[in-house]
Amino acid sequence: MSSTNERIICVPGQVLCASSNDHVAGQGTFERMGYIYASLAGVVKVEKKLEINIVQVQSLKEQSTVPSPGDIVTARVLIVKSRQCMCEIKCIGDITLTRPFRAVLRQEDVRATEKDRVKMYESFAPGDIILARVLPIMDVHTYQLSTAENELGVVISNSEAGVPMVPISWTEMQCPVNFTKKLRKVAKVIPENIDMDMEDNTETEKKPNIS
């Protein structure tokens, strides 16, 4: 990244450069008739990656993010039904959304193994905060989520006492106040400052007991 104070400011529809094998249209730009145009009002940034210059435009206002397939999102469970549960997407990755989006998490997307033997009320409860991945859009109205990975599932869940529960296994969480155990599909959230040795230990832990 150049550290000069020269900044190229552009507006939508402004020609940035000619597109070629070296110069590729990135975020905030579009290519048309052999030229790269800006699609946002902001500062032009050229990122060099493996000999290819990616021309991007960074706008001052954050572009409204929309959940796209493959994103990991943070959602709150609203309603749990026997075959699916309705959720509300609160964040996409690190970005907190101003407007929540509705999503559906179906029974067959909760786990990777034994998909049809999943009981929704033993995996989630209303009010839980979950980490899920957005599936490719098939339905017109709502997004579809999946927690079929070790790192996805329930992150925060409050017990009846109103206290966040502590996970004790991949399928159970326990309340620290009254010690009652509740069944959830727990996410394997690896802390950022964990030791590499410790991480090996968690890898060898058994996968969720399905009985």
Place this chain on the structure above:
Amino acid sequence: MPVDHRRIQGPECSEDYRKPKTLDAALLKKGSRRADGRKCGEQRKIFLKPGVVSQAKGSAYIELDHTKVICSVFDPREKASRNLEQQTVRGEIFCEFKFASFSGVQRRSHQQEADDKEYSLLLKNALEPAVCLHEFPNFQVDVQVLVLQDDGSSLAAAITCAGLALADAAVPMYDLPVGLSKAFSGDTEFFDPTGAEERMCLRGVDGESDHGVFTIGFLPTFNQVSQLFHSGHISSDRFGKMISEVGTLAAEVHKAVQAILLSAVKSSIDSSDNSKLLL
């Protein structure tokens, strides 16, 4: 507001059905100058300001002498309609155009009337080709336009204003749309007409068939007309001539919008402490 459907709501005062013999003398003084001193092909001075509504993601305010329009653009939200046949790959723009009750000489209803709804659709048609709709599939962006004072060319001003507001809201666009309007009666043409000129040209003059008001939504970079709305009567070769002139007429407005947007970006870079941009 309870509306009476059983009776025909006629206008409050009646107008002479006969067309005047000549154009109103008050509109043209000293031969070629218009009532406000402009030449026939001259645009009014534009005042544009982006980022005026704090609650909206993007906004803009435009003033064309006495025509004042304010536009707000909001974050994309899930599409309101649940129509299964609708395309899911594209996003949508939802436009709401409204003349404020105090915008004209006669007080208007606080709810959308027939012409508000028509202008909403025209505005949507003008803005849609300019926006990269594939970037927000299954979502709609709300654009709300309020005309604070109407002195002619309000739709054209709204198109320009909405284009700037969309750019201010960081909605990806192919181009900055620009709105133009022209009123003509016979051989006399008024570019960027005032309210009185518009009303005169909509009525027309006895003996001259060509008359009316043209409103065009234009994308200058690609030289494309996104929306064309004409009320009146025009011959086909005159129509062709009008279209070919649009490019040159739009250049001035486009330059103004670009300059305003560039200076707005520059001032927010200078004022913000955002170190990410300085890298």
